[in-house]
Every structure is written in structure tokens, then in C-alpha cells.
Amino acid sequence: MAVPLPLGRPVRVGIVGLGRIYDLTILGYRGNPDAEVVALCDLDVERLADRGTGWPDAARFSDLDAFLAADTDLVEVLVPTPFHCEVVCAALAAGHHVNVQKPMAVTLDEADRMIAAAAEADAHLRVMENFIFYEPLRVLREVVESGAIGPPAGLHMKMVATGNGGWEVPWETWEWYFQMAGKDRGILMYDDGWHKYSVARWLFGPVREVRGWVGRTEVGPGIVIDAPSTVAWEHTSGLRGTWDVTFAPDMLMRSDYYTNDERFEVTGRKGFVRVNRCTARGLQLPSVEVYADGELRGYHALDDDWGSSFRTQTRAPGLPAHGRGSGALVGQRGPGGAGLLPRCPRVLPPPGAGAPGRVTRSNRAQVSAVLMEVPAARPSSRYWVPVTRVRVTATQRSELAMRWWSTVRGSRAAPTASSCTTVLALARVRAGTASPTRPSRVR
Numbered sequence: 286m287a288v289p290l291p292l293g294r295p296v297r298v299g300i301v302g303l304g305r306i307y308d309l310t311i312l313g314y315r316g317n318p319d320a321e322v323v324a325l326c327d328l329d330v331e332r333l334a335d336r337g338t339g340w341p342d343a344a345r346f347s348d349l350d351a352f353l354a355a356d357t358d359l360v361e362v363l364v365p366t367p368f369h370c371e372v373v374c375a376a377l378a379a380g381h382h383v384n385v386q387k388p389m390a391v392t393l394d395e396a397d398r399m400i401a402a403a404a405e406a407d408a409h410l411r412v413m414e415n416f417i418f419y420e421p422l423r424v425l426r427e428v429v430e431s432g433a434i435g436p437p438a439g440l441h442m443k444m445v446a447t448g449n450g451g452w453e454v455p456w457e458t459w460e461w462y463f464q465m466a467g468k469d470r471g472i473l474m475y476d477d478g479w480h481k482y483s484v485a486r487w488l489f490g491p492v493r494e495v496r497g498w499v500g501r502t503e504v505g506p507g508i509v510i511d512a513p514s515t516v517a518w519e520h521t522s523g524l525r526g527t528w529d530v531t532f533a534p535d536m537l538m539r540s541d542y543y544t545n546d547e548r549f550e551v552t553g554r555k556g557f558v559r560v561n562r563c564t565a566r567g568l569q570l571p572s573v574e575v576y577a578d579g580e581l582r583g584y585h586a587l588d589d590d591w592g593s594s595f596r597t598q599t600r601a602p603g604l605p606a607h608g609r610g611s612g613a614l615v616g617q618r619g620p621g622g623a624g625l626l627p628r629c630p631r632v633l634p635p636p637g638a639g640a641p642g643r644v645t646r647s648n649r650a651q652v653s654a655v656l657m658e659v660p661a662a663r664p665s666s667r668y669w670v671p672v673t674r675v676r677v678t679a680t681q682r683s684e685l686a687m688r689w690w691s692t693v694r695g696s697r698a699a700p701t702a703s704s705c706t707t708v709l710a711l712a713r714v715r716a717g718t719a720s721p722t723r724p725s726r727v728r
């Protein structure tokens with residue numbers, strides 16, 4: 286049984302997995318009076334010897350069982366995602382609270398097992414999500430809530446994955462990411478996607494319907510990047526969001542971390558607020574801009590270093606590494622926690638078909654948000670389920686789509702039938718010649 290929190294003393298922390306993300310995780314512990322790192326663990330003995338210079342007194346373990354027998358309150362789980370379930374369940378059973386990196390698990394079954402293990406041990410299980418602690422995104426949310434841009438009308442997120450210009454990621458690290466990608470858990474849609482869907486849910490609450498068009502770019506023999514991809518969803522409030530992901534491997538992107546060029550924009554009835562960059566040093570504009578009433582306002586003095594979001598998430602009052610002070614130590618337990626675990630209805634649109642799947646009780650623990658539902662990287666995964674359906678004839682469809690295609694591409698090459706449907710729907714609605722029928726609802 287885990288020692289109940291809060292403790293009234295610094296939390297004793299053990300860290301397992303001293304790979305790439307360890308470098309950012311430790312920002313939350315360095316100089317943190319509420320926590321002391323007392324144990325380190327990695328299967329790789331060289332790494333174990335090289336890392337952890339900030340904690341010379343910490344015990345070092347290359348054996349997980351021995352590490353879990355150490356006297357720690359909280360275990361930071363930073364091992365590759367396919368091992369999250371195994372390591373988290375073992376840590377919980379050994380009486381530790383757990384903070385595990387996103388994505389929580391590879392399957393829903395694993396997530397359920399982790400949640401059950403936390404309940405069984407009466408321990409806190411929290412999934413670490415740093416984006417919602419990134420100051421520019423927090424300011425964006427404050428602006429939306431302030432009403433400065435009017436009632437929110439839409440969320441647009443854009444990402445260009447470049448892979449050119451950031452920090453070194455060892456090949457052993459990429460290897461397991463690519464192995465997961467080969468099993469429909471793509472690096473962009475599934476792994477990084479966790480962050481983006483978390484932001485969407487944190488801003489606008491639960492999602493009731495998801496549509497996706499997941500692309501596939503082979504960058505080497507058997508190595509697939511799940512882009513270009515576009516995902517669209519509707520929150521239960523009716524507000525819609527989109528996330529558009531492009532892969533641009535030749536684009537140099539200056540970054541201290543990964544090379545994702547990101548934008549987040551909320552459009553309101555009378556203005557918009559946008560975050561111009563996040564992980565990388567993309568657009569050198571103010572990190573947050575607000576347009577309303579004909580004026581553009583920029584925030585120039587925010588802490589817009591993405592690494593800071595790791596520090597903030599660890600130190601946020603009420604989170605596991607916050608051992609003292611007035612705030613109760615309330616790590617999140619299960620998906621019904623304080624909203625940090627993205628919960629999302631399961632939607633399984635069969636490739637090429639229009640019918641979305643159903644929301645059932647068994648998928649309430651939906652963890653990797655939208656991603657587990659979008660069948661990423663299937664051989665024939667290029668499909669688009671129309672967002673808006675209008676009744677049109679086949680002739681009208683191809684005429685309109687062809688017109689759009691030649692305008693955009695300067696070519697008369699035939700678009701695919703599926704792209705026609707969407708384009709047509711949008712064109713007709715914009716032209717006022719058709720009222721959109723509601724897309725079929727998830728029940």
C-alpha cells in the first residue's frame with residue numbers, strides 16, 4: 286500500500302528510464318525543495334553511470350525489482366511506451382505513487398490494468414502532460430475564458446514535423462518509436478498526438494465525434510511517418526477542432542528540443558488568439574497574439590521555452606511532486622481525475638466508410654484520445670469521412686471537385702472520390718446552395 290499523501294516532507298523520487306526525456310523531466314526536480322531524487326534505474330549500465338550527476342547520492346539500479354524495493358514515495362516512469370504498463374503496475378504494486386510519461390499505454394486494456402492497479406494499491410497514478418503547462422497555451426486559455434475574443438467558435442492546430450535542426454535523439458530511441466509505428470501507433474498521430482488532443486480537451490472538454498485522414502510517408506525501408514494527416518473532431522459543446530500535420534524533412538527548424546513547428550489558434554465570434562510556436566523556435570513573433578476589435582496585441586515577455594513546461598508540470602501545486610505547503614497532494618487517479626488524462630469517446634470509422642463507431646461504457650477509459658481510434662498507418666489508410674454530408678449527384682460532385690482541384694493545383698488531374706465529397710460539401714455550404722445535414726452522431 287502506498288504511503289498516503291501529502292507527506293509533510295520532501296517527496297522521495299525514483300526515476301526509471303534515463304533516456305532522452307529524462308533531460309527535461311529533471312528540470313522539475315532540480316532545485317525543487319519539495320522533492321529529492323533518491324534512486325535511478327536503467328537497464329543500460331553505461332547510461333546509468335553517465336546520468337544523474339545532479340544527484341550523486343542517489344542509489345543506482347540496473348534491476349527493476351531492486352529499484353522498486355528502494356525507499357521512494359513516487360516513481361517517475363520514463364521507459365519506452367510499450368513498457369509503461371508492466372513498469373507502472375510493478376511500481377504501484379510495490380507501494381509507490383506513479384507519474385508516467387504520455388502516452389499512457391499502447392492499448393486500452395493496458396490502460397485499464399494500470400488504473401485497476403492504482404485503485405488496488407490505493408496509490409496515485411498520473412499521466413504526465415506538459416503542453417497544458419506551457420505558459421503561452423495557458424495564456425491562450427485565459428484569453429478565451431476572459432471573453433476577449435467573444436464566444437469560441439473553432440480550434441485549429443497546425444504542426445510541421447521536420448526532424449532537421451533540433452537535439453540529438455539516439456537511434457535506439459527512434460527504433461522503438463518506429464516499431465510502434467509499424468503497429469499502427471504512429472509517432473505523430475499517436476505519440477505526439479497525445480499532447481495535441483490533451484490541449485483540445487483541456488480547452489474545450491470532452492469530444493463526441495472524431496474524423497481522420499491519416500497519411501503514410503515511407504522514409505526508409507519499413508520506416509513510416511504517419512503524415513500528411515488531418516484529424517477533425519467535435520466537442521460535446523458543438524465546437525469543432527482540427528489538427529493538421531505535415532512532414533517536411535528538409536525544412537531547417539531551430540530548436541533546443543524536437544523540431545515540431547506548431548501553431549494553436551482559437552477563433553472566437555469577434556477575434557482570435559493564437560500561439561505561434563511551442564516545441565521549436567519557429568515563428569519569431571510574440572508567442573501569443575490576440576486579435577479583437579481591429580487591433581492585434583502581442584505578448585512578448587512570456588516564458589515560451591518549451592522545456593519550462595516540464596518544470597511547471599512537476600511543480601504545479603497539488604501534483605505528486607509537491608510534498609509540502611497548503612495544497613493537498615492530489616495526483617490524478619484514473620481517467621476521472623482532474624482532467625489530465627484525456628478521455629475521449631471511441632470512434633472507429635472503418636476505412637472508406639461513413640459510419641462512425643459507438644461510444645460504449647467500456648471505452649470510457651479512452652486514453653490516447655483520438656489516436657487509438659484513427660487507424661493510423663494502415664496500408665490503405667487514406668480515407669476521409671466527410672465532415673458535412675450534402676445530398677448531391679455524382680455529376681455535380683465531380684464537376685465541383687474538379688473546379689476546386691484545378692484552382693488549387695493548377696491542374697486538371699482527377700481528385701479522388703473521397704476528397705470530392707468533402708470539397709463539394711464545403712463549396713455548396715459556402716455558396717449557400719445547401720444546408721449541411723448533421724453528420725451521423727455517435728450514440
Ligand SMILES: NC(=O)c1ccc[n+]([C@@H]2O[C@H](COP(=O)([O-])OP(=O)(O)OC[C@H]3O[C@@H](n4cnc5c(N)ncnc54)[C@H](O)[C@@H]3O)[C@@H](O)[C@H]2O)c1
Nearest residue numbers: 302303304305306327328329363364365366386387388458
Ligand atoms: N512529454 C514529452 O514531450 C515527451 C517527449 C519524448 C518522449 N516522451 C515519452 O517518454 C517516454 C520515454 O521516451 P524517451 O524518448 O526518453 O525514450 P528513450 O528510449 O530515449 O529512453 C528510455 C530509457 O528507458 C530504459 N529502459 C527501457 N526499458 C526499461 C526497463 N524495463 N527498466 C529500466 N529502464 C528501461 C532504456 O534503456 C532507455 O534509457 C516515452 O513514453 C515517450 O513517449 C515524452
